Amino acid sequence: MNEVMFTQVLETPRMWLRCPMPGNGEALYLGVQQTLAQLQTWPDSLPWAQQPQSPDISEDYCQTCYAAWVMGLRWPLLMWDKATGQLAGNIGFHQIDHDTHTWELGYWCCLSFQGQGRMSEAVSVLTAYVVLHWPQVLMLCRIDKRNFASLRVVQKAGFRCEKEEDLVSDSGSRYLVQHHVLGRDWQTGQSD
Secondary structure, three states, X not given: OXXXXXXXXXXXXXXXXXXXXXXXXXXXXXXXXXXXXHHOOOOOOOHHHHOOOOHHHHHXXXXXXXXXXXXXXXXXXXXXXXXOOOEEEEEEEEEEEOOOOEEXXXXXXXXXXXXXOHHHHHHHHHHHHHHHXXXXXXXXXXXXXXXXXXXXXXXXXXXXXXXXXXXXXXXXXXXXEEEXXXXXXXXXXXXX
């Protein structure tokens, strides 16, 4: 167990960002199903979307995420619309390197909530919380260069593009992934 203790709930103007809990699997599955074709467009960013989906798989994910949150290994959050109680998406730090203080951010938004600025709202609140509580952390977000919606989100949040990586998919096609960063040097102009 490490020294980091992640909050279980964050509030944005229109949403609650909450750690997945046992019992959230059905809502997560429904959100994934309505958005799955779009999620599968980005195999590097969302490799899990390439696999079969089911309510049981989504429930297992929620239970595993809750355990990882308790142990401070990951900080996953489901986005819940305050007005309707519906799942709006998923955001969180799915890879956390406590030695280098580098946390990798990932996110996706349910199709029915896209185009409303929900992801920008969630990323803004989550990254501001990290900067306030863990100023030594460097947040990293890897995005396929063709994913214009995700690129706009990180640009609005103040991330800067650090580098591009040329990758080859399982099918043999080439694509570029941009590494966007926010944190340490964002505030001080210095990096560790």
